[in-house]
Amino acid sequence: MADLRIDGLRKAFGGQVILRDVSLAVSSGELVAILGASGSGKTTLLRLICGFERADAGTIAIDGRIVSGPGVHLPAERRQVGYVAQEGALFPHLSVADNITFGLPRRLRRARHRVEELLALVGLPAGFADRPPQALSGGEQQRVALARALAPAPKLVLLDEPFSALDAALRIETREAVAAALSGSGATALLVTHDQGEALSMGHEVAVLRDGALVQVADPVTLYRRPGDPELARFVGEAVLLPGRAAAGRVTCVLGELPLAAPVAPGAVEVLVRPEQIRLGHDAAGRRARVTDVTFYGHDASVRLLLLGAEPQTLIARVAGHVSPPPGTEVAVSVEGEVVAFPAAEAPIG
Amino acid sequence: MAEAAALPAGPARLAVRPRPPAALLGAAAIGPVLVLLPLGFTLLEAARVPPGRAVALLFRPLVGELLLNTVGLVLATTATAALIGTAAAWLVERTALPARGAWAVLAAMPLAIPPFVSSYAWISLSPALQDFVGAWIVVTCSYYPLVYLPVAASLRGMDPTLEETGRSLGQGPWRCFFRIVLPQLRPALLGGMLLVALNVLVEFGAFSLLRFRTFTTALYVEYRTGFNGGEAALIAVVLLLLCLACLGLELRIRGGASYARIGRGTRRRAGRHPLGWATLPVLAGFAGLVAATCGVPLGMIVYWLTRHGTAAISPVEVSAGLLLQATFASVWLGLAGAATTVALALPLGFLTARYRGRFVTLLERAAFLAQGVPGIVVALALIAMTIRALHPLYQTAALLIAAYAIVFLPLALVSVRAALVQAQRGLEEAGRSLGLGWVAVAWRVVLPVAGPGVGAAAALVFVSIVTELTATLLLAPIGTQTLATQVWADTSTLAFAAAAPYAALMAVLSLLSTWLLARRFAVAAL
Numbered sequence: 047m048a049d050l051r052i053d054g055l056r057k058a059f060g061g062q063v064i065l066r067d068v069s070l071a072v073s074s075g076e077l078v079a080i081l082g083a084s085g086s087g088k089t090t091l092l093r094l095i096c097g098f099e100r101a102d103a104g105t106i107a108i109d110g111r112i113v114s115g116p117g118v119h120l121p122a123e124r125r126q127v128g129y130v131a132q133e134g135a136l137f138p139h140l141s142v143a144d145n146i147t148f149g150l151p152r153r154l155r156r157a158r159h160r161v162e163e164l165l166a167l168v169g170l171p172a173g174f175a176d177r178p179p180q181a182l183s184g185g186e187q188q189r190v191a192l193a194r195a196l197a198p199a200p201k202l203v204l205l206d207e208p209f210s211a212l213d214a215a216l217r218i219e220t221r222e223a224v225a226a227a228l229s230g231s232g233a234t235a236l237l238v239t240h241d242q243g244e245a246l247s248m249g250h251e252v253a254v255l256r257d258g259a260l261v262q263v264a265d266p267v268t269l270y271r272r273p274g275d276p277e278l279a280r281f282v283g284e285a286v287l288l289p290g291r292a293a294a295g296r297v298t299c300v301l302g303e304l305p306l307a308a309p310v311a312p313g314a315v316e317v318l319v320r321p322e323q324i325r326l327g328h329d330a331a332g333r334r335a336r337v338t339d340v341t342f343y344g345h346d347a348s349v350r351l352l353l354l355g356a357e358p359q360t361l362i363a364r365v366a367g368h369v370s371p372p373p374g375t376e377v378a379v380s381v382e383g384e385v386v387a388f389p390a391a392e393a394p395i396g
Numbered sequence: 397m398a399e400a401a402a403l404p405a406g407p408a409r410l411a412v413r414p415r416p417p418a419a420l421l422g423a424a425a426i427g428p429v430l431v432l433l434p435l436g437f438t439l440l441e442a443a444r445v446p447p448g449r450a451v452a453l454l455f456r457p458l459v460g461e462l463l464l465n466t467v468g469l470v471l472a473t474t475a476t477a478a479l480i481g482t483a484a485a486w487l488v489e490r491t492a493l494p495a496r497g498a499w500a501v502l503a504a505m506p507l508a509i510p511p512f513v514s515s516y517a518w519i520s521l522s523p524a525l526q527d528f529v530g531a532w533i534v535v536t537c538s539y540y541p542l543v544y545l546p547v548a549a550s551l552r553g554m555d556p557t558l559e560e561t562g563r564s565l566g567q568g569p570w571r572c573f574f575r576i577v578l579p580q581l582r583p584a585l586l587g588g589m590l591l592v593a594l595n596v597l598v599e600f601g602a603f604s605l606l607r608f609r610t611f612t613t614a615l616y617v618e619y620r621t622g623f624n625g626g627e628a629a630l631i632a633v634v635l636l637l638l639c640l641a642c643l644g645l646e647l648r649i650r651g652g653a654s655y656a657r658i659g660r661g662t663r664r665r666a667g668r669h670p671l672g673w674a675t676l677p678v679l680a681g682f683a684g685l686v687a688a689t690c691g692v693p694l695g696m697i698v699y700w701l702t703r704h705g706t707a708a709i710s711p712v713e714v715s716a717g718l719l720l721q722a723t724f725a726s727v728w729l730g731l732a733g734a735a736t737t738v739a740l741a742l743p744l745g746f747l748t749a750r751y752r753g754r755f756v757t758l759l760e761r762a763a764f765l766a767q768g769v770p771g772i773v774v775a776l777a778l779i780a781m782t783i784r785a786l787h788p789l790y791q792t793a794a795l796l797i798a799a800y801a802i803v804f805l806p807l808a809l810v811s812v813r814a815a816l817v818q819a820q821r822g823l824e825e826a827g828r829s830l831g832l833g834w835v836a837v838a839w840r841v842v843l844p845v846a847g848p849g850v851g852a853a854a855a856l857v858f859v860s861i862v863t864e865l866t867a868t869l870l871l872a873p874i875g876t877q878t879l880a881t882q883v884w885a886d887t888s889t890l891a892f893a894a895a896a897p898y899a900a901l902m903a904v905l906s907l908l909s910t911w912l913l914a915r916r917f918a919v920a921a922l
Binding site for chain 2: 098140195
């Protein structure tokens with residue numbers, strides 16, 4: 047397995063810029079999730095690395111070798127980059143075993159080289175080898191597609207929204223099987239997704255792509271707890287953003303004086319509180335709020351609150367399902383843990 | 397399709413298996429019975445020949461020669477059509493070919509030019525182009541679109557991700573073509589090739605004009621020279637067996653291996669391979685193909701149009717009155733035949749679109765059997781049957797129209813059924829639930845949805861009848877000349893200039909209707 051280095055990658059289609067100066071480094075054996083909304087350019091990035099499209103500028107190096115750069119464009123078949131398409135793209139005319147061995151030399155194809163081993167790696171029984179792809183469920187197809195991509199021992203595996211076509215239950219199961227197979231094979235992998243939960247739970251690192259530019263590359267915890275800007279905060283999870291003032295490592299807002307996770311310049315700020323940080327209690331301490339609406343999910347519930355006081359403010363809290371209060375209740379609101387503050391966008395200086 | 401979503405699922409729906417009304421069954425059965433009549437009659441005739449005589453008749457040098465000619469031509473044509481059709485389809489669909497939209501239309505155009513008109517053009521170009529080579533060129537030029545069209549459609553429908561995945565697995569473009577694209581083209585390619593084979597087997601006019609002897613021309617000779625029923629029936633049965641074998645294989649391929657896309661979701665257009673230095677040779681190849689398939693027939697018609705009627709090998713004056721008469725007869729027969737055929741296809745199409753069951757399948761198969769029954773066999777059987785049992789019908793337009801209905805029933809049935817399938821039961825039920833009676837539902841729901849498809853079926857049958865020669869030649873009432881029979885008669889006597897106006901009118905009619913149909917249904921790869 048190998049590392050991947052991308053430097054200043056640019057791509058435009060018919061005058062419309064899709065990728066602007068994207069730089070990313072992925073170390074060997076790591077799984078990086080590329081998170082972006084649709085139209086952010088994430089699939090284009092993947093297709094450039096695969097070699098299906100040509101970059102306008104910038105370089106892509108795999109294992110220290112430049113595969114795409116000024117005057118260099120190694121064709122897809124010589125890059126040794128495994129590719130798992132959105133819906134698997136299994137060859138409909140070949141059996142599962144023939145699909146898996148497709149990229150191997152003829153001698154190894156005949157010998158059905160590593161078919162059982164790869165099926166086991168992706169968590170499928172050996173008996174699947176002779177089935178036609180049409181007889182598999184969507185999740186099974188994706189696993190076979192991964193086994194096929196891993197069979198020629200590629201330097202890098204790219205997965206293009208591999209779970210988006212699956213229904214919820216199958217998605218989680220397939221996700222786990224794929225994550226296990228990837229770490230079992232020690233592959234360096236890039237996973238493109240628009241699903242925040244998928245990116246956070248699967249990626250060792252998450253790179254967020256917005257309007258063709260990488261806005262933050264960080265491990266999932268850092269990305270979620272300390273996002274780079276308010277928009278990013280909302281993109282990677284639910285967010286409550288409140289106006290406040292920062293001073294000396296603490297911030298004051300309608301929820302009181304709260305500790306900051308990272309220092310920020312003193313003055314007007316926007317405070318990020320995650321809904322699950324907001325605690326509801328019945329004691330006298332804390333701000334009073336009335337429950338206006340509850341969306342109940344079972345394991346947890348999203349509670350909409352109206353903060354009572356001089357300046358009415360709505361909040362969203364996420365609480366465990368078994369303690370979700372009925373609408374109309376009056377509760378005490380407190381914040382658990384540290385919060386993040388961003389310099390207020392239109393705050394007057396001073 | 398949307399059916400699953402539009403209809404309530406559940407056990408209640410499974411339990412109800414509606415039985416078709418008897419009137420519908422009766423109306424639907426007329427077409428298939430008409431198809432089975434000449435077929436059964438021919439088989440009975442052949443069976444009545446004493447076994448010893450049958451063996452002697454079948455194992456003659458003549459039959460051997462016919463078999464060799466026919467099978468040889470079928471193999472040669474099928475192979476060249478497959479090669480040209482697949483290459484043209486791949487170049488149009490998958491490469492950065494300049495003006496590919498125009499080539500896509502031109503590559504399909506030969507289907508609108510009847511082969512006997514092409515053969516008229518080729519022999520009037522050079523009388524040396526007779527026999528095997530001439531027949532090979534003419535039918536390849538006429539029928540390669542039968543491979544081109546399904547292969548192009550298959551290429552267009554193929555998921556480009558498959559090829560990209562192949563590339564990511566270390567396979568170059570050529571290997572991807574042979575290991576991924578070609579295997580998936582197989583159903584379309586083989587199906588097209590069998591259609592070519594079937595069309596060559598039943599072709600009569602072109603071979604007759606080119607003086608190339610096949611089973612169909614031998615049958616015609618038998619008919620002209622005394623018509624020994626048993627002998628003709630035996631040759632007809634050999635031809636029938638060849639045709640039905642092709643038809644059976646074709647149905648098996650179409651039914652069996654449809655490599656439907658796995659999964660759904662949005663589809664990207666496939667990338668186009670740059671042609672680079674090959675651009676000019678490829679363009680020259682396309683130009684040559686179009687020159688041979690469309691240029692020669694149309695060019696020769698125009699050439700002879702500008703000559704005086706007496707300029708050809710046999711001088712014949714063109715009479716404006718006869719031209720008008722023949723046009724009128726062609727159009728009239730075309731309209732009547734199209735109406736009759738679609739009228740027979742409608743109840744059958746409705747039955748097969750809405751009901752399942754052994755009897756329904758049987759009727760459908762019987763109707764499609766007509767694809768494997770050559771027009772000349774139908775015509776000869778109808779002649780013999782009417783002479784013996786229904787003499788008043790002999791030499792009437794009604795009999796000719798019945799022959800058209802038999803020969804073109806499968807063609808009409810395919811379009812009619814496709815149109816009726818679109819007007820799903822769910823739509824009707826929605827109309828009923830909104831308070832419409834069945835007449836209102838038929839008028840406001842079924843007709844608007846299925847109408848264009850039914851109209852297309854009628855138009856297709858019309859074009860086919862106008863350009864049909866075999867049945868028309870044998871069954872047209874005495875004194876009735878059509879455009880097709882006039883081209884045939886004048887070309888047979890080498891009066892090329894005299895044939896030109898008829899051929900021109902027929903080509904214009906056919907090209908115009910095909911163009912309208914293609915535009916309406918966007919058949920071309922535009």
